[in-house]
Amino acid sequence: MICEECNERPATLHFTKVVNGKKSEVHLCEKCAQDKGEMSLFNGGAGFTFNELLGGLLNGVHTFQQSAHQPMVRSDELRCSKCHMTYQDFIEIGRFGCSECYDTFKNHLNPVLRRLHSGNVVHTGKIPKKAGGNISLKKRIEELKQELKELIEQEEFESAARVRDEIRALEREIHAVQEEGGDE
Amino acid sequence: MSLERFLQNAVSSWMSEEGPDSDIVLSSRIRLARNLKDYKFPIIFSREEAQEIIHWAERRLSRNSYQENGHFEFLGMDSLKPIEKRVLVEKHLISPNLAESSPYGAVLLSANEEISVMINEEDHIRIQCLYPGLQLVEALKTAGGIDDWIEEQGTYAFDEERGYLTSCPTNVGTGLRASVMMHLPGLVLTRQINRIIPAINQLGLVVRGIYGEGSEALGNLFQISNQITLGKPEEDIVADLLSVVEQIIERERVAREALVKTSDIQLEDRVFRSYGILANSRIIESKEAAKCLSDLRLGIDLGYIKDISKTILNELMILTQPGFLQQYAGGPLKADERDIRRAALIRERLILEKKDEQGGNVQ
Numbered sequence: 001m002i003c004e005e006c007n008e009r010p011a012t013l014h015f016t017k018v019v020n021g022k023k024s025e026v027h028l029c030e031k032c033a034q035d036k037g038e039m040s041l042f043n044g045g046a047g048f049t050f051n052e053l054l055g056g057l058l059n060g061v062h063t064f065q066q067s068a069h070q071p072m073v074r075s076d077e078l079r080c081s082k083c084h085m086t087y088q089d090f091i092e093i094g095r096f097g098c099s100e101c102y103d104t105f106k107n108h109l110n111p112v113l114r115r116l117h118s119g120n121v122v123h124t125g126k127i128p129k130k131a132g133g134n135i136s137l138k139k140r141i142e143e144l145k146q147e148l149k150e151l152i153e154q155e156e157f158e159s160a161a162r163v164r165d166e167i168r169a170l171e172r173e174i175h176a177v178q179e180e181g182g183d184e
Numbered sequence: 185m186s187l188e189r190f191l192q193n194a195v196s197s198w199m200s201e202e203g204p205d206s207d208i209v210l211s212s213r214i215r216l217a218r219n220l221k222d223y224k225f226p227i228i229f230s231r232e233e234a235q236e237i238i239h240w241a242e243r244r245l246s247r248n249s250y251q252e253n254g255h256f257e258f259l260g261m262d263s264l265k266p267i268e269k270r271v272l273v274e275k276h277l278i279s280p281n282l283a284e285s286s287p288y289g290a291v292l293l294s295a296n297e298e299i300s301v302m303i304n305e306e307d308h309i310r311i312q313c314l315y316p317g318l319q320l321v322e323a324l325k326t327a328g329g330i331d332d333w334i335e336e337q338g339t340y341a342f343d344e345e346r347g348y349l350t351s352c353p354t355n356v357g358t359g360l361r362a363s364v365m366m367h368l369p370g371l372v373l374t375r376q377i378n379r380i381i382p383a384i385n386q387l388g389l390v391v392r393g394i395y396g397e398g399s400e401a402l403g404n405l406f407q408i409s410n411q412i413t414l415g416k417p418e419e420d421i422v423a424d425l426l427s428v429v430e431q432i433i434e435r436e437r438v439a440r441e442a443l444v445k446t447s448d449i450q451l452e453d454r455v456f457r458s459y460g461i462l463a464n465s466r467i468i469e470s471k472e473a474a475k476c477l478s479d480l481r482l483g484i485d486l487g488y489i490k491d492i493s494k495t496i497l498n499e500l501m502i503l504t505q506p507g508f509l510q511q512y513a514g515g516p517l518k519a520d521e522r523d524i525r526r527a528a529l530i531r532e533r534l535i536l537e538k539k540d541e542q543g544g545n546v547q
């Protein structure tokens with residue numbers, strides 16, 4: 001087998017990844033792997049991770065996306081205003097330049113993320129106290145509102161009143177945070 | 185320096201202590217990737233930004249103490265010698281990437297070396313918690329606490345929809361990589377491993393050899409970690425990994441029992457031959473050392489060998505890496521010199537075990 005990077009030397013490093021039944025393979029020669037920084041000092045070659053080969057894998061997403069989803073908007077002309085990285089740069093390097101990039105490339109990220117995270121595109125884990133700002137409060141309020149609706153349907157008005165008070169208290173808390181005026 | 189003194193300085197607690205299921209799981213690691221809101225990511229940030237982040241870390245993280253862990257020691261990559269960096273890599277406390285290519289990188293280390301926080305690696309902040317044995321849940325809890333504490337000292341890049349924003353899209357969301365290091369000689373010897381690895385991959389987990397090249401896993405040591413970081417709460421990511429790890433532990437135990445039943449004397453022979461090589465060789469390559477250490481450890485677990493501590497595999501796999509050998513030798517060594525040193529270090533280490541046995545005064 002020939003290295004898929006240089007199409008010259010024999011591929012000696014093979015990498016197979018299977019997620020939810022989808023298989024992808026990468027075949028590189030030692031030199032190309034090294035050039036791409038995919039051989040690490042520590043384990044001299046065993047350190048192939050999905051992560052490190054990402055640049056190449058994203059390319060597929062890119063072409064697919066251009067032809068199938070966004071024929072009008074050329075995604076490679078998008079440029080992040082904070083770090084000046086273009087969408088094309090992102091595809092080639094496989095890394096974002098700053099947190100704003102997520103916003104700039106927003107409309108093109110779902111296929112990429114879906115492919116990397118087994119179909120998922122939205123975070124459902126931990127929310128930081130400060131940077132998360134009101135997010136956790138808002139989520140809690142959403143939950144309580146749902147609960148309130150159910151209680152009213154079940155005509156459990158006493159409990160409903162308690163939940164309603166709790167919602168009000170949380171809403172006041174959000175206002176208080178906003179008035180403090182932090183950038184959080 | 186005597187080997188005893190060297191070991192006292194060289195061995196982190198996760199290498200020398202035994203944890204739950206430590207006959208099979210050598211260590212558990214949790215890594216959280218975080219970035220600061222106001223700076224570009226390390227692949228593209230300016231020198232000034234890099235230095236500001238370093239100063240922030242030194243001022244806000246290393247001088248404040250975090251709970252019972254006390255102060256973190258701050259080590260700037262620019263102040264370390266190449267061998268010192270390599271030793272930190274071999275101890276799994278920093279990544280090769282930080283050691284090689286981050287002139288503005290740094291690491292904060294807790295005294296027992298269970299916690300390390302890398303600064304300006306691929307992300308601004310990478311929190312790592314490394315525990316002996318199978319302790320993923322505990323490690324997640326500790327890492328989460330440090331995460332909360334660090335957030336008090338700065339502002340994270342976080343998005344309501346995407347979660348913690350990371351430089352690489354494979355880490356976005358939770359920024360969590362949970363992994364365990366497993367010793368699986370039973371599954372390798374019974375040739376089950378080749379069937380098990382694809383099955384684990386199907387579950388969205390990544391398996392790879394920790395040492396060695398290509399598909400070969402030196403020392404029968406494998407690392408298993410989650411691949412998906414987005415769209416799943418941290419606790420679920422860890423629970424899913426844990427359930428697979430528990431099944432692998434079970435299969436490894438069954439494989440070992442089967443081996444003892446079907447080829448007891450052959451196994452005992454293999455173990456003692458390897459012990460003989462480790463105790464007597466004058467030149468040993470890392471590959472042979474890894475194989476023999478794996479056999480020795482298996483022999484200890486199966487009760488063929490009773491007077492050697494279990495942590496010897498973990499410890500010697502790391503201490504016989506090139507960086508450590510050179511640090512112990514006090515200078516650079518060529519490959520053939522390393523093989524001689526490696527053999528000597530292993531022999532000496534085994535002699536320490538004997539002293540221990542006779543009630544000597546080793547630690």
Ligand SMILES: [Zn+2]
Nearest residue numbers: 003006029032
């Ligand atoms: Zn090539």
Ligand SMILES: [Zn+2]
Nearest residue numbers: 080083098101
């Ligand atoms: Zn950007």
